[in-house]
Amino acid sequence: MYTITNLEIVQHGHVVVPSFDLTVNEGDFAIIHCSAKQGNVLLHYLHTQRQNKDHITFSQQKQIGYFTLEDTLYERLSVFDNLAFFHNLYNSKTDLNEILSTWGLTSFQSMRYLDLDDSIKRRVLIARAIVHEPSIVILENPYIGVDHETKQLISNNLILYSNRAKAVLLTLSDYDVEPFSLGRQYKMTNTTLVELSNEEALPTPFKKIAAKQAEKTLLFNPEEIDYIEAIDGECLLYVNEQSYVSPFTLQALEQQLVPFGFFRTHRSYLVNLQRVREVMQWTRNSYTVVIAKYPDGVPLAKSKLPLLYETLGIAL
CATH class of the missing domain: 3.40.50.300 (P-loop containing nucleotide triphosphate hydrolases)
Structure with a gap:
């Protein structure tokens, strides 16, 4: 016991x-x-x-x-x-x-x-x-x-x-x-x-994230997505080092994906925290989140650093 x-x-x-x-x-x-x-x-x-x-x-x-x-x-x-x-x-x-x-x-x-x-x-x-x-x-x-x-x-x-x-x-x-x-x-x-109780047991929400490729609509599980970038009016989903155009705004994707462990590191980036391998400080005010398979990483706003560490349960 x-x-x-x-x-x-x-x-x-x-x-x-x-x-x-x-x-x-x-x-x-x-x-x-x-x-x-x-x-x-x-x-x-x-x-x-x-x-x-x-x-x-x-x-x-x-x-x-x-x-x-x-x-x-x-x-x-x-x-x-x-x-x-x-x-x-x-x-x-x-x-x-x-x-x-x-x-x-x-x-x-x-x-x-x-x-x-x-x-x-x-x-x-x-x-x-x-x-x-x-x-x-x-x-x-x-x-x-x-x-x-x-x-x-x-x-x-x-x-x-x-x-x-x-x-x-x-x-x-x-x-x-x-x-x-x-x-x-x-x-x-x-x-x-x-x-x-059995009646109160939490349901399992069904979630797929759509993306476009030519004439096809692709559907990804949230955990498949490494990170998302907003650029030139489009949102790109990065999956296994490939990018796919999403029909949603970054804000809409953030609302859908936060429960699945995603974090807004920057005004233009949404990151799957399960893919994060390192948080690096480049200069006094410049930070980068390094993601598995993406050694160049993505930007991390300095203002987001305390919230990121709090989300990860890490003391600053």
């Missing part, structure tokens, strides 16, 4: 995570619907303050697996070598080849972690979190920024994991995921955590 008691997290004088109690038992699948920042701050606390017995009670601290969106692995090691390292570190008795197969990684096992796309990296990171068969696995927003196949794989494997008398606790702020019909679901507001 994993118990959180009277936990409240305050940053810079503001309550980020309101005071709440939660108990997760063996076989439970618990989902906390919350903002991306709340999920990030909560997971960071649960990971770094796991010995804090005033708020967290769990008899087997070594039997907790964690995944956060900030996690990474040894970039120049292969998938197999990375997982083997943690497998040996924990003296795990699990079959490593079975883990690779379960997470759809067999065909990628000889590739360097550096060379994987974001969806395959996510599979490796979650496999690493449970390679030692922890009694509970705690995950931050595991579905955001990955392809449909990986989302389905995560769902199926976590369900199977909980069915083996293991506990699963995850935060969820990505709306473009498969709906859940099982487990206990909670909604975290600015003031409290409430359990949702």
